[in-house]
Amino acid sequence: MKSKNGILVQANNLTKYYEVKRWMSLITGKNIIKAVDGLNFSILRGETLGLVGESGCGKSTTGRLLLGLEAPTSGKIIFDGENIFDCGRNALRQLRREMQVIFQDPFSSLNPRMKIGSTIEWVFKNFDLYSREERRRRVAELLEMVGLDSKSMNRYPHEFSGGQRQRIGIARALALQPKFIVADEPVSSLDVSIQAQILNLLKDLQNEFGLTYLFITHDLRIVKHVSDRIAVMYLGKIVELAKSNSLYESPKHPYTQKLIEAVPFPDPEIELNKKGFLITGEIPSPLHPPSGCRFRTRCEQLDPICSREEPVLKETGENHFVACHHV
Amino acid sequence: MYRSLKYFFSNPLATIGVIIIALFVLMSIAPWLFTGYNPYAINTAERLRPPSFKNLLGTDEMGRDVYSRIVYGSRLTISFSVAVVLIALAIGAVVGGISGYYGKFVDSVIMRSTDIFLAFPMFVLAMAIVAALGRSLVNSMLALSLVWWAQYARLMRGQVLVAKHELYIQAARATGTKGHVILFRHILPNCFAPLLIKTTLDISMAILLLSGLSFIGLGAEPPTPEWGAIITTGRKYLIGYWWYPTFPGLTIFMVSIAFNFVGDTLSDLLDPRRTS
Numbered sequence: 001m002k003s004k005n006g007i008l009v010q011a012n013n014l015t016k017y018y019e020v021k022r023w024m025s026l027i028t029g030k031n032i033i034k035a036v037d038g039l040n041f042s043i044l045r046g047e048t049l050g051l052v053g054e055s056g057c058g059k060s061t062t063g064r065l066l067l068g069l070e071a072p073t074s075g076k077i078i079f080d081g082e083n084i085f086d087c088g089r090n091a092l093r094q095l096r097r098e099m100q101v102i103f104q105d106p107f108s109s110l111n112p113r114m115k116i117g118s119t120i121e122w123v124f125k126n127f128d129l130y131s132r133e134e135r136r137r138r139v140a141e142l143l144e145m146v147g148l149d150s151k152s153m154n155r156y157p158h159e160f161s162g163g164q165r166q167r168i169g170i171a172r173a174l175a176l177q178p179k180f181i182v183a184d185e186p187v188s189s190l191d192v193s194i195q196a197q198i199l200n201l202l203k204d205l206q207n208e209f210g211l212t213y214l215f216i217t218h219d220l221r222i223v224k225h226v227s228d229r230i231a232v233m234y235l236g237k238i239v240e241l242a243k244s245n246s247l248y249e250s251p252k253h254p255y256t257q258k259l260i261e262a263v264p265f266p267d268p269e270i271e272l273n274k275k276g277f278l279i280t281g282e283i284p285s286p287l288h289p290p291s292g293c294r295f296r297t298r299c300e301q302l303d304p305i306c307s308r309e310e311p312v313l314k315e316t317g318e319n320h321f322v323a324c325h326h327v
Numbered sequence: 328m329y330r331s332l333k334y335f336f337s338n339p340l341a342t343i344g345v346i347i348i349a350l351f352v353l354m355s356i357a358p359w360l361f362t363g364y365n366p367y368a369i370n371t372a373e374r375l376r377p378p379s380f381k382n383l384l385g386t387d388e389m390g391r392d393v394y395s396r397i398v399y400g401s402r403l404t405i406s407f408s409v410a411v412v413l414i415a416l417a418i419g420a421v422v423g424g425i426s427g428y429y430g431k432f433v434d435s436v437i438m439r440s441t442d443i444f445l446a447f448p449m450f451v452l453a454m455a456i457v458a459a460l461g462r463s464l465v466n467s468m469l470a471l472s473l474v475w476w477a478q479y480a481r482l483m484r485g486q487v488l489v490a491k492h493e494l495y496i497q498a499a500r501a502t503g504t505k506g507h508v509i510l511f512r513h514i515l516p517n518c519f520a521p522l523l524i525k526t527t528l529d530i531s532m533a534i535l536l537l538s539g540l541s542f543i544g545l546g547a548e549p550p551t552p553e554w555g556a557i558i559t560t561g562r563k564y565l566i567g568y569w570w571y572p573t574f575p576g577l578t579i580f581m582v583s584i585a586f587n588f589v590g591d592t593l594s595d596l597l598d599p600r601r602t603s
Binding site: 067069093094096097100101103105108109110111112113114122123126127169172175176 | 493494495497498499500501502503504505508512513516517
């Protein structure tokens with residue numbers, strides 16, 4: 001453990017720009033998608049940070065950047081006290097033993113032509129760990145841990161259901177006993193009843209192994225249940241960051257407020273009364289984000305300052321950060 | 328595996344195809360099992376006899392037994408066709424794989440080369456190469472492979488480009504898999520299916536091409552029994568001595584279509600959209 005203040009992962013001014021290559025760019029100027037634009041946050045050891053936002057706001061990109069699967073355009077990612085992109089390719093590969101990922105799509109995240117036991121076993125082989133028998137034993141152990149029969153290690157991915165495949169993905173993520181796991185919408189493609197099982201499994205594993213999670217999702221009902229703190233993203237920026245309870249009890253950013261209100265409540269009277277308050281409009285194109293505050297095209301509390309200046313994430317209460325001019 | 332075989336043989340056409348191919352492969356390996364006659368034995372007393380109990384498919388203008396010439400001809404035809412396609416596959420798959428995986432400059436160079444080769448009609452280019460290098464079977468083989476590899480390269484490159492972006496490749500990278508392991512263990516095995524199917528269909532085409540080359544005199548030299556060569560000389564005997572060119576022709580047709588059946592069913596089998 002190299003960092004002393006309990007922070008496991010830290011993002012400093014993290015940006016990732018994608019250039020849309022068109023020959024017209026020579027004439028009309030470059031088209032840049034600012035997928036992630038100046039993110040600053042940290043994740044404490046043992047906590048679960050939820051990352052929520054609409055599709056296309058940059059959450060998955062953030063996850064990939066934190067894992068080192070993509071290089072940022074600028075900014076730093078500090079894992080356990082060290083900048084992960086400073087150390088060179090081989091050291092980065094070694095770092096994979098400490099941070100892992102659970103993917104959104106359980107169908108395409110497993111090689112369809114490899115037995116699942118082999119898929120997990122290869123994780124050990126990549127780092128030349130253990131003997132053959134020991135590897136097999138560990139694979140069986142991992143499968144049992146996630147609730148699957150160890151005999152299923154000789155079967156192919158298509159022989160399993162979605163929920164089972166997600167469990168296999170979790171087993172694979174745990175193989176190297178990492179400290180940090182990025183769960184990228186791990187339950188979005190599963191039935192609601194299975195979602196609950198998987199979420200409980202993730203929580204149990206966290207308690208047993210002291211894991212740190214970054215839980216990326218667009219589902220607000222889930223994120224409250226699993227996260228200690230929550231960061232809300234919009235068009236590549238964090239607009240609010242607070243403890244789960246604080247976020248739900250007193251959301252300060254207009255976007256967060258709308259998001260929480262949009263969550264269906266199982267009471268028709270309340271639902272019908274919501275009509276006037278719901279969020280309108282569509283998310284602007286990431287190619288041409290609005291000037292100033294990016295949310296101003298859908299916000300009701302517009303002021304001239306909103307189109308001139310971009311609000312900065314400021315602390316407005318105990319460990320509660322908001323990026324809005326009206327707070 | 329067992330289920331795949333069950334599916335394969337439940338298709339009558341594919342089963343027939345496999346039986347025919349197996350038969351002809353056996354024929355090419357051990358032709359003596361199928362006939363006692365010498366395909367080169369000239370017997371002018373028995374020239375151009377119709378099919379009989381003695382000569383199952385009749386004799387040609389030198390008195391040679393047509394059936395035996397077909398049996399011994401299978402050796403040449405099948406080994407040649409398989410060789411051509413396998414060489415094209417080997418070269419094309421490797422080149423295409425490299426092109427697709429590494430991209431950028433390497434990709435551009437390789438793709439422009441394939442453009443050049445694909446611009447020519449296969450048969451014409453093969454003819455030109457054989458005419459330049461001299462008429463021999465090896466040259467014909469070389470010529471056809473030289474033209475064919477480009478198709479495999481293109482196909483493999485396309486498959487690799489798609490496979491590169493699949494989620495399980497990202498997952499492999501995330502779990503610390505080294506670059507070359509990703510290429511050989513994850514990408515290539517998942518790209519091979521279309522190439523395999525193309526191989527079976529191409530063997531059928533190679534048989535036809537070789538026969539065609541022999542037909543115009545650029546393939547096997549007489550008196551080598553090669554199905555297309557037999558048809559060449561037998562052409563003028565079609566009227567009156569129909570058995571001479573007809574049976575080799577039917578054989579070509581039969582083997583070609585057998586490979587087609589097999590390739591077709593194989594493509595159904597390997598289609599990832601199949602629910603099984």
